[in-house]
Amino acid sequence: MAQCDYSSRQTLIAVVMPTLESLTTSGSTTDVETNGAVSGVPGTPAMSDEALPDFTSATYKDAYSRINAIVIEGEQEAHDNYISLGTLIPDQADELARLARMELKHLKGFTACAANLGVDADMPFAREFFTPLRDNFQSALGEGKVVTCLLIQSLLIEAFAIAAYHIYIPVADPFARRITEAVVKDEYTHLNYGQEWLKANFEASRVELEQANRDNLPHVRRMLEGVAADAAVLQMEKEDLIEDFLIAYQEALTEIGFSTREIARMAAAALVG
Numbered sequence: 001m002a003q004c005d006y007s008s009r010q011t012l013i014a015v016v017m018p019t020l021e022s023l024t025t026s027g028s029t030t031d032v033e034t035n036g037a038v039s040g041v042p043g044t045p046a047m048s049d050e051a052l053p054d055f056t057s058a059t060y061k062d063a064y065s066r067i068n069a070i071v072i073e074g075e076q077e078a079h080d081n082y083i084s085l086g087t088l089i090p091d092q093a094d095e096l097a098r099l100a101r102m103e104l105k106h107l108k109g110f111t112a113c114a115a116n117l118g119v120d121a122d123m124p125f126a127r128e129f130f131t132p133l134r135d136n137f138q139s140a141l142g143e144g145k146v147v148t149c150l151l152i153q154s155l156l157i158e159a160f161a162i163a164a165y166h167i168y169i170p171v172a173d174p175f176a177r178r179i180t181e182a183v184v185k186d187e188y189t190h191l192n193y194g195q196e197w198l199k200a201n202f203e204a205s206r207v208e209l210e211q212a213n214r215d216n217l218p219h220v221r222r223m224l225e226g227v228a229a230d231a232a233v234l235q236m237e238k239e240d241l242i243e244d245f246l247i248a249y250q251e252a253l254t255e256i257g258f259s260t261r262e263i264a265r266m267a268a269a270a271l272v273g
């Protein structure tokens with residue numbers, strides 16, 4: 001995956017993050033005692049075993065029941081979306097079915113993570129969590145809008161997953177860490193699939209991409225806000241999630257062909273939607 005230039009990345013983060021932060025002040029700093037460490041404190045390292053959460057605590061398991069459900073639901077929807085994309089791009093149906101199978105494998109892995117901790121995933125919560133993006137994907141699918149479908153699944157949802165898994169790995173239990181490390185590599189493959197298709201069709205896709213971004217990026221912002229309090233219990237910081245998401249998303253948009261200014265304008269849509 002190509003790296004965007006450092007200055008444009010820093011500019012985007014500098015522009016977007018403080019404003020996002022002002023919009024998302026709730027739920028960011030739950031002071032949860034975890035093995036003597038306090039999560040939610042900026043700069044608290046999670047690199048040593050001493051800093052890891054207590055994976056057996058009721059507080060951890062309660063938060064994990066929702067985070068894990070979001071992950072499982074996300075993997076299921078990713079599977080369904082790639083199968084659906086195969087109907088819009090029939091000559092790519094085999095490749096898209098291969099991506100879909102990877103998502104099911106991820107789903108099974110994360111289901112095992114919950115079982116390993118003795119947690120029941122809160123699936124009704126997760127289905128509700130994904131409703132706006134699912135509805136928009138289904139509408140675009142019904143209209144045959146392959147560009148919008150690819151932006152929602154391959155760029156937004158994959159970048160969201162990459163960010164979540166990156167930030168989770170250092171604070172995960174050992175079983176989940178091994179599974180997540182394998183999964184995150186696959187998610188880059190999926191993001192790259194959409195990125196390359198959109199790059200090859202950039203001029204024809206540009207206007208629809210910008211509209212799809214305006215319609216869907218605010219939902220991703222709300223999803224990040226909605227998950228922040230539970231993520232903090234798992235020692236995943238909201239600011240890190242936002243930064244990692246923006247980096248993955250911006251790198252994809254850069255590779256597809258957008259300019260730094262266009263990307264800044266697209267990212268700003270997260271603030272007004």
Ligand SMILES: [Fe+2]
Pocket residue numbers: 075078102103106161183186187
């Ligand atoms: Fe996945």
Ligand SMILES: [Fe+2]
Pocket residue numbers: 078103158161186187190191
């Ligand atoms: Fe994926």
